[in-house]
Amino acid sequence: MDMSQMNLMQQFVYYFQENGSYVFSQFVRHFLISLYGVIFAAIIGIPIGIMISKRKTLASWVVRVANVIQTVPALAMISILMFAFGLGVNVVIITVFLYSLLPIIKNTYTGMTQVDKNALDVGKGMGMTAWQRLYMIELPLSISVIMAGVRNALVLAIGITAIGTFVGAGGLGDIIVRGTNATDGAAIILAGALPTALMSIVTDWLLGLIEHQLDPSSRTSRS
Template identity: 80%
Template sequence: MENMNTFQQFIDYFQTNGAYVFSQFVRHFLISIYGVLFAAIVGIPIGIFISKHYKLANWVIRIANVIQTIPSLAMISILMIGLGLGVNVVILTVFLYSLLPIIKNTYTGMRQVDKNALDVGTGMGMTSWQRLYMIELPLSVSVIMAGIRNALVVAIGITAIGAFVGAGGLGDIIIRGTNATDGTSLILAGALPTALMAILTDWILSIVERKLDPATKTSK
């Protein structure tokens, strides 16, 4: 009976506040996207650079690993001291946590490029930039996309914590539920769309990843 009441309250909340939940859903997703996008803009060139100077790779990846060891709530609290409350703190947190998978996958993808293909490009008179854009990136893009995919799924979870610093998003609904006397339905109203967002994002990006895989293209 209690489960039925919770389910009914959950349905009632969505009927009354569906527009609000949707707006927070969009806000949550955009915060996650912005953080990962900025990380991709910075992380992909770093990954390319260390693939050419692989003696630096261990140091760069270790630094990114250190960031990952810091709990997300602690990271948000540390950044909040300098940036104050709001969305920027969460975007920067997502940015920092997204660097490792993007840098590591870019490095791995670039290092896995067939050396024979590079030798052919060199024999055809290609410059290093031409080899990068015409051979290396096309052959490693699916691995890079896998890193972006992992980063975005993790970012969705981190963004939920951002509600503690006034960033909004679906985490705001979850926090309201934890503060309410009987807030199970509110917690579900925030948690289920968050889980759905992560599942859909992972599924869609997995399709994109397969489409970009050179092995998939050649098999056709």
């Protein structure tokens, strides 16, 4: 490790010693903004995915609309929404919500359409209603695929939330921007970028564990 790298590490450690509580508060704020957006997207997106799995003629149109939303650059999306909702956290949550719809809707649709038809036929033979088949057969068999969509959406949301600093939403993006504006701000940039990367990695790992636990095949193999 050369002198410049050592100085960078010393500055990084010093920044955390002096501003650790601030970094932690922005870390929590960043995560909650991402989480709220994804939760709202799941509340809307999962029922939409279920609906289009039953009415496949709508599926292509709904997915196309979600794809169009996904192609809009995040900074442009925030700028557009800012005119309608002003500055602050709400704009970023709505942006995260819109970007999270595609993975959640697509995975819900995929999971529902991959349910074994024989299992559904058995449910019908037992006299189950459509709602009973949904809650007792279809959702349990597709939940791991749905969770994979939520997992992808949350990891994506963490990256999008970083640009919320441009509309006064706070989060770790504030620290990164402070570093870019500082004369010798490499350590400050790292203080914002590394926790963001760590948040993505840990979140992806934890949701991966949950996804594995919900997978019916993994439960069968354990039993």
